[in-house]
Amino acid sequence: MSTHRIFGTAFAKVYPLYVQKAERKNRTKEEVDQIICWLTGYDSSGLQRQIELENDFQTFFAQAPAMHPNSKLIKGVVCGVRVEEVDDPLMQKIRHLDKLVDELAKGKVMGKILRE
Template sequence: MDNTKVYKMSFAGVYPHYINKVEKKGRTKEEADAVICWLTGYSQQQLQQQIDDKCSLEAFFAEAPQLHPNASKITGVICGYRVEDIEDELMQKIRYMDKLIDELAKGKAMDKILRK
């Protein structure tokens, strides 16, 4: 499958959808940011800079300080695919982020989402 279109999507374009999704379910932007920062290693300021720069999802993950060592503990189905079985490394990272936002929106406790 050609994922080039997804990789070229702007993180700034996807981000408001994440925030909208969690806020509709009673969670906060701050919680969503915490989850994204946990996964990517970005600080809050660095995350905001990525949004301001309108970088692609590909660049967002390429420039991420460090994927969290527990990211491999993120399992389950998102968009019909098991995240742990996705072979394309970049697509797996994108789906990890989708899965974390999904768990947040579903009311899962932060310590469970952050795989502590």
């Protein structure tokens, strides 16, 4: 069974792209960090450590303290794929993160993004 190449991509290489996407829409790096920490259970120092270690997505999510229980409420389409229908658990986590950053960039209120 082959794995998707994003699994081996360093989270630290994609993270600045998330921040750039948000900042282009007048959102902040802090908001991106808040979303990532909400989803994964990392605190800000844990997130920074993952970036410094340049861990790949597989390791980033494997070492995540705890995926938020409300992450199952994340629904919608990313890159033409419905996130709730993704079979591979790791790919679904990556798509959840992509969807949350998309929602931030589209101007959604943080409370709705964090499924409060």
